[in-house]
Each structure stands twice: as structure tokens, then as C-alpha cells.
Amino acid sequence: MTTLPTTTQKKLGLVIDLDTCVGCHACVISCKGWNTENYGAPLSDLDAYGGEPEGTFLNRVHTFEVTRDTAPPMVVHFPKSCLHCDNAPCVTVCPTGASYKRQEDGIVLVNESACIGCGLCAWACPYGAREMDGAEKVMKKCTLCVDRIYNENLPEIDREPACVRTCPAGARHFGDFADPDSNVSKLTRERGGFDLMPEQGTAPVNKYLPPRGRDTLDMPDLASMCDPAPENAKGFLGWLDRALERL
Amino acid sequence: MHPAPSLILFTVLSGIGFGLLVWLGLGLSAPVGLAAFILFGLGYGLAGAGLIAAAFHLGHPERALKAFTQWRSSWLSREAVLATATMAVMAPHAASSAFAATPLPLFGWLGAALALVTIFATAMIYTQIKAVPRWHHWSTPPVFVLAALAGGAMLAAQTTLAHFLMLALAAAMVAHWIAGDKRFAQSGSTTGTATGLASLGRVRLLEPPHSGRNYLLREMVHVVGRKHAHKLRLIALGFGAIFPALLLMLPASYGTIALALIVHLTGMTAQRWLFFAEAEHVVGLYYGKR
Amino acid sequence: MTQPKLNLSPQVSDEVRKTTCYMCACRCGINVHMKGGKVAYIEGNRDHPVNKGVLCAKGSAGIMQHLSPARLRAPLKRVGPRGSGEFQEISWDEALQIATDWLKPLRATAPEKLAFFTGRDQSQSFTGWWAQAFGTPNWAAHGGFCSVNMAAAGIYTMGGSFWEFGQPDWDRTKLFLIFGVAEDHDSNPIKMGLGKLKARGARVIGVNPIRSGYNAVADDWVGITPGTDGLFILSLVHELLKAGKIDLGYLIRYTNAPYLVNAHDGPEKGLFLRGEDGKPLVRDRRTGQAVAWDKPGISPDLGNGVEIGGLTHLPVFRHLADRYLSDDYAPEAVAERCGIPAPRIRAIAAEIARVAFDEEITIDQPWTDFRGVTHDRMVGRPVAMHAMRGVSAHSNGFQTCRALHMLQILIGSIETPGGFRFKPPYPKPPEAHPRPHAGYAPGQPLDGPHLGYPLGPEHLLIDDDGQPKRIDKAFSWDAPMSPHGMMHMVISNAHAGDPYQIDTLFLYMANMAWNSSMNTSQVMEMLTDQNPDGSYKIPRIIYSDAYSSEMVAFADLILPDTTYLERHDCISLLDRPICEAEALADSIRWPVVQPDRDVRPFQSVLLDLGARLGLPGMIKEDGTAKFKDYADYITNHERRPGVGPLAGFRGNGTGQGRGAPNPDQINRYIENGGFWIDHIPEEAQFYKPWNAAYQDWAVARGLYDSPQPYLFNLYSEPMRKFQLAAEGHGHRQPPEHLRARLIQTMDPLPLWYPTFTDADTDPADYPLHALTQRPMAHYHSWGSQNAWLRQIHGHTPLYVSGDLWTEHKFAEGDWATLTSPHGKITLQVVRMDALNPRTVWTWNAVAKRRGAWALSEQAPEATKSALLNHLIHELLPPKGDGLRWANSDPVTGQAAWYDLRVRIEKAPEGQSLSYPAHPAQASPVPKAPQDITHQVKA
């Protein structure tokens, strides 16, 4: 099903808060754990204990440094998984129909039993969100935990992606962007959520929240805050006496 | 991009094979009997070998038939369909030329048209990838098409035609390189847009997500030294087009054609190696590789 | 074309077993999803007090830890030379017989010749109890090399410190300062807390030479020069005092600020003036008289003293103000040293003052204090702080931690809403802790608990000649207040026979031949060093590990442990429990799977060994074992009547804290999700040290036997006692060479002095500071055996500041050599601008010795990594006086990991391997599989 649906009923996706992400990789490993055991083939690890281990991960956390002219440098942790693009080039290039975008919720998936492992979809994705599994030789990608979010075998509260459930800092949010009142729509509006590489024309569903202003602390001197300023030790005793008097 | 031998072989061989079939189909050279058997055999053989090489690139070649289903949207699927269609449509013409000494021009022309479109489709597999700015440009298909046609013409012993096509190919290559070198910048993608942090300052990768390697790095991040690339470009241009063009000015003989062919294939291998190796994928921005 | 039909509700598991994570010591609750009796998936337990459902990378990767190819398989007897890693697998009977044969004669003749030290396990109350029964004074856990400065400074100052002792009031705080933390034990709670602050838009200030992790999300980053936090903090104090932005009411009510300090020369100088009944005196502002501090209706003075015998005795606060108001602490005076511009110090002080006093918060909750006064609401100063090893792992760490607590106390934020809150069983002042003991005799148990809080020289563990009684020299003049022992000194002291020879070194869960020793290369030599007759300098080494670690290769006998999913454990209130500021809580681990190897839970093995040795408390009258296994001990052992390892479901199942042993207790924990929690009543939630309701509740729960209200020690009298001794008072006198240092560093008021390394190092030789940080996705050396985690941090690049990068003309891919007075390491460099300009750092404990952990010899952990430990030494460079000067905090003995100074040089072209590269140890476990595609799918 390689053509893209013109619209989807829901637009499920993630909001990732770059202001809050501490770069702990919890989401990386919970994703690895869930998806190794669930959807499709396990995520393999080649040369797992050797010199060049290479495993499949559907979510990885990069770290960037931002240097600024007048303020100290910043470090930004940057988790990245499939953005479930509305205009997903990875889907349209797929020769087999293994890649598709679900009509009901917009999740972009790979039907592993139809995948020939040509790798073209991974080339087409600007974000590096698809990885060919080294052992199974089929294309792997974030499923938005499609096997959790509707799963009736899970308590309702757990019907959210594994990475969202696990994120200790609460830097990941899951919801429906088609609903303007959803948590993700609100966060995106309020915090200036943005698209990655908009120039690629992929219309990603996932949004990123920018880090808030850093190193802005700029306060008046304390001296202006005290009444009256106990400048020296002597003055301090006087002040102390008056202050104790007031207690 | 990783210059996978299977893909280099695929594009070079199937290109020249289909290129030959274009000329054979058009009847520019209309061999019959043994000559037809050999030439059509060569065309089919090269095209087929290329396709088989491509299959080596697949994780699951046993499911290859599924690749014929998505021709409505996928250039790779289209390529598969067109390649097969070309071979099928051309078959009566080929068989009839070889065994009945009677070309069937209708099948030939149709086959030639399909072969041409197949070559174009192959080029489009790469051209469509916006995430690889160097490829995503009008100058990509001409390189593929001209290479196929020039090589094919040479095999078909259409020396004059081949000579001019080689010159055109040389021009296409140069255009592709000149345009290609600017493409990444033109794409507008930077570490700043990739992370959305551009407005905050200068953005630089501090730590990759994993210290271990991964598929993306292996497949999409390949760095070629500038000097190395320059040398290879000269080889590609010289061997791929200019020398063959010059050789083709000599009196035609099996010897010169064979020599030109070898030189051309060498050059085209270099060109294709560079085509992949020099193509930077925007995902490199997430890995500090740009 | 239609979309494929998906099964949107696949079966997740057959059964969920709830237990406690042990991929690190944070002790989160986990749901272990089982399929066909196998572990399929691990996630956080939403009901659990610690993690409330979230789980870190390590926790989620527990399945790979559980399946690690490095797991030991059977007891091992060394057959090759020490360090070679050559072993023979033996039966448990043989192993226990060997251990018994070694230990029994020791106990009968010289129990002190057993040194039993344990790492970051969570059964310290149990192992300590065992060692006490054995009778050796030489027991401690890893706290001495970890963060005893923080713990001890907290207890001595205010009855508790950060992490397991207490936490910021995450839900209310408006300004949060975090000093020197990369990860900490409260891994998930800190991240959850930061998430809450971020969601509310509260300000976070990170003080750290390195801006990564928590400091990366901090709104403001203070890239301080290592070792100078004390100075920075005291400068903040200076500013706050100058501006009068301190909570005087709080200081009067809850601290010893008004106590009068004796000014008479002599043995009492600097101690508190006390009345006849021994009660400290304060000056009553109304009468000008010195009266007992707790006399009702008085108005204690903070500024003026009382004249007695011609001398004015000033209150603590006056001493404090006089000291910190000095220009020495002015921002301008400290800015350069700390690497922080003066205006920034001012701005931070001003922000603390603004939030503490202008954004005061109140909770309408009446409460009654220990004086019987009822307050109609709880007033909070919403400034919270947290700090860890960045401040504590320095030789000035104890005083720095004291300074930090003083800062919190001065603004009145401890135990108030929005500030910092203790977790029960804390607060607990030093007086409420035991004193240390080292009274040993052949065949006898020790005369009391090993560790405790000395209140003066009389509590030191030294003999009449002043010689240390403990092998690690804890509680000696080297480190008088070392309540966690000094594990990092054990091997080097045992090797040197200083203060005496030992026979058997018994280690548990500590990779002492590698990442937890300073000076790793030489420690490996000490462990293998032989006497002229060929015997080892340290005659016997018994070790319990669960994995094929570096340390395994250096032991003579290995007692292989289970993994954390295969055993009972008890995260006890007697130990390091999982309490929250609002609740008392403890938890268990239980075997959610059975081991498939010939391994046994170490605690059960220790009980078995104890019974074989006939240790008191471990055998019945007929001499047979009293406890079947550790689970039996957890259920039935009582420390005091009605108080045992687990506080929940006691007696008939309803007992909270106190009650008779309940045979069904462990099952009740399992049914309850692996933990027990009991919420503190609302009126007892804040002001715990002084809150009558809290004190009564704590007594009811068995935390104390009687209410223990107390005041915070801005001024530490016990420290002054040690200082007095160093000044020549009293009969217990320090050795001459330590006098001056003790006088300086045992100051009863917080102070800053340069770290010993900084003071002794010529900046021309070693201009840079070198640090390590814990990666969030690895736990010390355990992470690298984990197929998932090792892909994240598989090697240790050396991060160098932008300044150094330019100065040394580094280019990507270059390698550099770091040199300290003790050694060299070579690593690949990476540029990092968000770093203190004179600092380099790398990841802690990722580097591995070849052959260990079932990794291939080509593993990047061995080929592209090195421990900073090779550059650090447990001793300072010799001073030419022939003495061994410890590289530790002089008060607590805390290992000064972060005092390290180095120089950097570009490595020659062509470098492609890290240095040092120790030869491979043989692996006692089979070769690891090549690829893994693990799926349990039913």
C-alpha cells in the first residue's frame, strides 16, 4: 500500500521536549526491549560482545552542542525516532507495499512479511528513522507502539508508547495532533513546537519543543534588596538588632 | 552513500544492456542470425546480470516478486516492471531476428521505448531521493540515460552515434558534478534545520547516539577524500566518456570496440562508485558528518 | 489495496512479577513480564514509591544483564597465579569447606585478621551483623570511597543529607540548585523531579565544571573550577548575610545559632557554654542573661554575647557572621579562583534571596513543635538544593558539604515546604547514631557495631599508642570522623601490613582490582605481590561476584552470586531504604526466575558459612543453622524486639514498623507489588526534627525508641573537640605531623581551603583538572557486559575544552596522553565547549581489562578506553617526610577522586590504541555468543 492516504482520521505522534530531555537513553532501551519482544522480528545485535557491536534501535538520542556569541555554550540532548510524516517519502518509494501509512491514525509501519529488504525507504527518510535489521534483513522502524496503544491486554493507562511511559523526565508526550485540544496540540502551540528539516517537505507529525532560554539570570544586586544595607560588620549588628526586635 | 558493489554493477550493467536493447529494438543495427543471437544475448545478458546483481542487495530476494506491485508510486517497482516488460516485449523481435532472421519492428520499437524508460526509471530511483541532494536533480537522469545509450551504441557498433553520445555523456557527467557539488547547500538542510536549534547558535554534534556503529552510518554516511574524488572524477570522465569517444574515432574494429568497451566500463564503474560515495545523505547532519 | 490486518492486542505476557530493580542502587520497582517461565520484558511499576512507573535505560536493559554471558556458573578455586584468571569449577560443599577451614582458626585466634568489605550491595545491616558476630573490627561498605563527605556532613550538620537521606520538595520548589551531580543514586527521582520543575517552569541552576545531563537542562550553568564550590557557597553566604536575607526566626528556633561559645582559653574554649545541668546557654535579649537554650519565653540573641569572667562569650551566629562577612568571601575575592564572574555570583545570591523571601509559600496545616507551641500554618522557602560527589569527592569535601547545608539552613529552607525534606528514618542527628566499635577478642563477637558517629576524640578507634585499630584506619587521626570506613585504603594497607598484617581479605560486590580502586595498575600489583617464600603478601582472598569481573581474577576462592532476578533481597529501614519525604517504605527482591547455574545468593551463603563457623545468632542451641536461607532471616531476624529487616506487614500482617515476625511477610510484600509504604500524617510532613507529631509517629514506627528532637549544628561541637585535641588539650593527642592539618580542617564552622592536590601542585607541571562522570546508561563496571547498553557507551573519549583544543591544536580523531604524578593514560580526544576551560573528563568505569566480562579482546572497552583511576593514587605524592599522606578528606577519609590534576599532550601520529593496555585475564566463563536475537514470544 505504497500510496499515501490523503487524510488520516487521527494523527498520532510524539512531542519531544528538548528543554527537559536529560539524555538518559531510557527511551532508547525501553523501545529496544518492547520491540525486541513484540512487533515483528526481534531487534538484533550483531557482534554483541565483540569489537564492533551493531544493533538495531528504533530510537536514538544524539547530543548536540550549541555555541553562542554572548552566552555560555549549551548542550542539547536530542532523541529521534520516526516522525510519522504526513508526506512520508519512505512510503512512496517502497516497491513492495511493505511500507504504509495507516489510514486510521497515520502511523507509518513496515509489514515485515512483505519487505524485501531493499533499503530504499531508509534512503528516502531524511531523518535516519529506519534501520535494516542485521539478522532478519527486514526494515525496522518506530511503530509508535501500535501494539501497545490499542492493546486490550494492557491496562488503559499503559496504552501509550513504551518510550513515553518510561521517560523519567517526562520529556516525551504522545497524543493526537488532529485534535486541537489534545495535550500534544496544546504543548506544540504553547511552547512553539517545530518540525525537523521542514525544507525536506515531509510534513512530520512529531514535533519538538525548543530549549527555553538559557543563562538568562540577571538580577539586580542584592544590595538593592535589603533594608537598610548592612554594609559592614558594624552595620550588620545594627541591622541584626533591629531585625531581632521585629521577630 | 555506501558504494555497494551490487548497486554499481546493477546500474552499470543493466544500463548498458538496456542501452544496447534500445538500439537493437530501434533497428539501427538490425543483426540477424548468429549476430542477432550474440547481440541480443549480450543485451539480455547484461541487463539480466545487472538485475541479478541488484537482487544481491536485497535482504529477502525470495520475495522479489512483491516488488512488481507498487508501480503506481514507486520508481523501484516501476523499474522492475519496466525491465521485465522490456525483456518480454523485446523477446519476439529478438527471437525472430536470431532464429527466423526476421526482425519484428513493432515489438522492436515498443521494446526500445520500454528499454529507454527502464533506464530512466533506474535513474529516477536515485533522483527521487530528496534526502540525497546530489541525486535529487534533473542532471541525474541524463547521466544514466546517456551512459546507457552511449555504451549500448558502442556495443551495437554504432560508432559515430556512440562517439557523439560519449561526448554528450561527458557533458552530462560534468554538469552533474558541477550541479551536484552545490546541491547540499541548495537543499537548505543544515545541522541547524535538522535539529531546529539554528536560531540558538552554532550547532555541532557533541556525541553520537551510540558509540557503536549502526546501519545508517554504514549505509548512508560515506566520506570520500577531496583529492581522491578529484582523481576518480578524472578517471570517470576520461575512461567513461572521453577516451571511448576518441577510440571510437579510430576505424571500427572488434579490437577498438572491445578496448573502448573496457575503458568505458572502467570509467563508468568509477563514475558510479563516485555517484554513491560522493552522495551525502542529509542524515549525516545528525551524525556530524558533513 | 488494503492495509494489512494487524493484531492490535497481542498478548503481552502470561504473568507479571513485581520486584525491585538492581541495575543500580536506586531500587526502582519493576514489572517483570514473564512468558513461558522466561523473562520477556521489564517495565517500571507505576505504584512504586521510587519510580512511579518510569524506568531508566539500565532498568529496561535488565533482561540483558540477567542473560549476560559473563555470569559466573559455579564456585571457583584458583589454579593459576593470582590475576591470571585461571580457575577450576568446584562444588559448593568444597567451596564452603575451604572458606570454613580458612576462617575458623582466624576467629579462634585473631578475628581481626579477617577484613570483610562490601560494595554497593543493599544488605549492609546484614553483612555488618555477620562481621560483628565473627568478631572482626574490619568491616565496612563502600561509603568511604563513595560519598561519605556528603553523608557525614549532613548528619553532623542537620541529621541527614541528600539522596537516600532526603530530597527537594519537587512539587513546590521554585528555585533548584544542583551542585556536582552527574547522575546520583536517586537516578529516576531526580529526573522525575527535574521534569516536574520544568513542567512548572521553575528555575534550575547547575553548578558543575561540565554541562551535560542535568546541567544541560539547567536554565543557568555555573561552570565552576573543580574543588572551589566551598568558596563559591561561602561567597553566596557572604552576600546573603550582607543583605540580611537570612531567616533569623528559623535560626533561633531550630539551630544552635544562638548558643554561646566559650571564649575562655583552655580545654573548653570553643565549646558551648553550658549550665549546671549541661544544657547549652543562650543570651536572652530581654534580660541580657545567659539562660538555658530551651527555657520557655526567652528571646535568644544572635548578635551580642554575655560577659563572664571578663570575657565576652559570643553566640554561634556572631562567629558565623564575623567570619563570612569578611571581604575574603566577597564575590570579587573568589571570582577568579572559582572561575565564576563576580556579577554572576551576586545574581545567584540575589535570586536565592528573592525566591526564598519574596516567593515564600505557605501550607494551611497547623502543627505543634517540640516546645509545645502550635503554629497555624507551614511557611516555606521554596529554594531547594542537591549535591553529590562533585562537591564531596574532594579533600575539602566535608567542609564544602557543611557549607552547603549551612547555606540551606541560613535561608530557612530545610524541612520547610518548597525546600529540602528528609526521608525517614532521617532526620537523625549524630547523637542518635551509634558510636564506632573495634573491641575484638579471640572467639568473641565485636563489642558493638563497627561504624558510627564519633562525638570527640574519646570515640576514636585507636589503641593507647594512637595506632589505628582498623585495617583501613577509619576513626583514627587520619580520618577521625569516618563513619563509612575507608574501603579504598584496605588493599594498600593490607599489602603494606600497616597498621598490621591480615590473613583473609573477603570482598563482596566490589570491583576492587579495577574501577573502585585508586591507582588501579599498582593495586593489581599489590594483590599479586609475593613474599620471598612465594606466599602472597595478602595471603587469602575470597570474593563474591555474580559476573566475570576484573576482580574475580585476583581471588583465590569465588562464591558466585545469582543475578538480581534470582534471589531474595531486602531493602531495609535498617539500611538504605526507599522512603519518600512523605512516607516510610521498604521493599524486597524475590526470585522471579530460578538460577540455571550452580550459583547461590550470597546472603544465604553467608548465613550458611556463619552457621558452619558457629557464629552467635546464626546457630540454634543444638549448633545447627538457625536460618534456612536469607528469606528466612529477613522474615524472622529481630534487631530489637519487634523490629526486623522488613517493617511492613509485621505480626498478624497489620504491624507497621513494629510487630512480631510474620511468617507470611514476604508473600504479603509480593502481593503488594514488592514493597510496603506507610504515609506520614499530614501534620507531620514538614519540620520533622522539631515536629512533635512526626517524632511521635517515628517512635510508633520503631524509627526511634523515644522522641529525638534536636537543633541543627551550624557550629559543630564534636569538630571543635578534635580541634582542641590538635591544639594540645586532652589525653588523646594526634601525631605531630597531623596537628596543623587537624587544626585547620576540623574547624567547627564551615570553611574552604584548597584541595591538598591543588595546594601541593605546581600549576606549571599539572595545569588541568581531570574528572570522570557516570554515564546515565551504565552502572559502574556492570554496564559493559550488557549487549544493549554497551552500544551506547562502548568507549571513553577524553573530552577537552574548546580552549585546550585550540591551544593544543587538536583535530578530530587525535589521541592525547594525560599525565599525573602517578601515571599516564592515552585516549582519543573530543572537543567540548560547554566545559570549564581548564578541565578534561571522561566516562567512569567503562574501560575494561582484556579478557574480563566475557567481552572479546577487541572490545572498544579495552582498546579505546582507559580508567582515570590509573592517574589517581590513594596517597598524595611523597612529601619527603617518609610519611604516607592519604589522598582523602582529612575529616572523613573520603577518597578525593576529583582532586586529580594532569597535563595533556597530543599523542604521536598513528596512535590507535588506548594506554595502559594490561594483558588479558583468562575468562572463567565460556565465550559469549556472536549475535543475539532474543525473543521469548510464547
Ligand SMILES: Nc1nc2c(c(=O)[nH]1)N[C@H]1C(S)=C(S)[C@@H](COP(=O)(O)OP(=O)(O)OC[C@H]3O[C@@H](n4cnc5c(=O)[nH]c(N)nc54)[C@H](O)[C@@H]3O)O[C@H]1N2
Ligand atoms: N575514577 C573514578 N573511580 C571511581 C569513582 C569515580 O567517580 N571516578 N567512583 C567511585 C565510587 S563512588 C564507587 S561506589 C565505586 C564503584 O565501584 P565498584 O564498587 O567496584 O562497582 P562495580 O564496578 O559496579 O563493581 C561491583 C562488582 O559487583 C559485581 N556485581 C554486580 N551485581 C552483583 C550481584 O548481584 N552480586 C554480586 N555478588 N556481585 C555483583 C560486579 O560484577 C562488579 O564486579 O567506584 C569508585 N571509582
Ligand SMILES: Nc1nc2c(c(=O)[nH]1)N[C@H]1C(S)=C(S)[C@@H](COP(=O)(O)OP(=O)(O)OC[C@H]3O[C@@H](n4cnc5c(=O)[nH]c(N)nc54)[C@H](O)[C@@H]3O)O[C@H]1N2
Ligand atoms: N547511571 C549510574 N548511576 C549511578 C552510578 C553509576 O555508575 N551509573 N553510580 C552510583 C554511585 S556509586 C554514586 S556514588 C553516585 C554518584 O553520583 P554523582 O555524584 O552524580 O556521580 P559522578 O559521576 O561522580 O558525578 C560527579 C559530578 O560532579 C562534577 N564535579 C566534579 N568535580 C566538581 C567540583 O569540584 N565541583 C562541582 N560543582 N562539580 C564537580 C562532575 O563533573 C560530575 O558531573 O551515582 C550512583 N548512580
Ligand code: SF4
Ligand atoms: S521519519 Fe522517516 S521513516 Fe518516518 S515517516 Fe518520516 S520519512 Fe518515513
Ligand code: SF4
Ligand atoms: S526495505 Fe522493505 S519497506 Fe523498505 S522500501 Fe524496501 S521493501 Fe519497502
Ligand code: SF4
Ligand atoms: S513509540 Fe514505540 S517504537 Fe516508537 S520510539 Fe517509542 S517505544 Fe520505540
Ligand code: SF4
Ligand atoms: S527517556 Fe526522556 S529524558 Fe531520557 S533520553 Fe529519552 S526523552 Fe530524554
Ligand code: SF4
Ligand atoms: S535507576 Fe534504573 S537501574 Fe537504578 S534501580 Fe532504577 S530503574 Fe534500575
Ligand SMILES: [Mo]
Ligand atoms: Mo559510589
